[in-house]
Ligand code: PMP
């Protein structure tokens with residue numbers, strides 16, 4: 364017999380849209396541009412290094428905050444890229460993917476009744492993590508169609524109970540970037556408050572044209588209240604490795620680690636060793652902007668003449684396409700029909716909003732082989 368009252372902690376939460384659309388893609392044998400993951404192989408060299416460490420016996424628990432050589436390598440990467448120093452001993456922790464780092468950071472700082480501001484469309488894990496910890500989510504919408512932040516609205520959401528502001532740049536699902544002035548605004552907004560900023564920067568290297576990544580660590584006052592989150596799943600095309608990191612000043616990292624030790628304790632040992640060797644060479648990640656910009660351009664150029672209209676994409680590996688010239692269906696309905704009838708899976712943007720905003724746009728992941736992108740575009744052009 365089932366227990367009669369479970370008292371669900373997330374009564375309104377279903378299966379994530381990524382799992383739903385990927386499942387539908389498999390069921391209908393569709394080209395899967397929905398869930399964000401590459402369809403091309405990762406570096407052979409990196410695989411060899413992981414093998415090396417496994418064979419050499421690096422297979423037991425890593426230290427709780429992560430392998431020190433990886434923490435040092437991340438520290439050097441941030442110094443090189445942003446002229447910003449994090450102490451590997453006290454300010455860097457390796458996580459089992461960015462999702463875990465986000466959950467740990469939110470759990471460490473949200474108490475019952477605290478408020479967290481998120482900007483919608485928002486990555487799906489932020490709000491449930493806040494709510495599971497007894498917090499309240501407040502939402503501001505990014506301004507369609509460029510998805511810039513709405514400064515007045517964000518400022519109006521701040522109260523004495525605001526504990527977290529969660530930002531994400533480069534932005535999933537829209538491909539927009541927070542610019543220097545946006546970060547300066549956030550820095551000023553937080554001044555004199557107890558707001559902690561969680562800056563989800565998992566697409567830190569996937570930036571196009573002449574733009575640069577405005578990491579929270581580049582703004583000295585903001586850095587003092589920020590937790591920066593990264594993911595090697597994105598950087599090394601290995602989403603299945605679930606290895607990421609968190610950076611924060613020592614007083615915040617101390618609290619983060621108290622929770623980290625009970626959520627995962629430590630993450631995958633041989634992969635940490637391998638990545639620490641591999642990221643010592645900046646050429647192993649510096650090419651990513653050009654690499655994905657080319658993929659974006661192949662996809663968008665192949666759509667020239669189609670009824671789909673590309674929105675601006677300055678970073679990440681996601682391209683939004685407006686389908687208003689084709690259909691007035693709701694995003695989820697159209698995305699499902701596209702998968703079932705035409706064999707192309709994408710992700711609707713509406714589930715990234717609590718109240719399901721509809722802008723007749725779908726997200727397509729272009730972290731795919733050129734042949735996959737061209738095949739998908741050929742089908743889309745016929746619709
Ligand atoms: N944040 C954003 C914005 C993401 O897109 C993702 C995953 N695609 C994550 C966090 C989670 O990263 P990970 O796979 O390392 O858990």
Ligand code: GLN
Pocket residue numbers: 379381382397398399400535
């Ligand atoms: N972050 C990936 C995306 O945006 C998916 C991650 C997941 O499936 N949870 O598609």
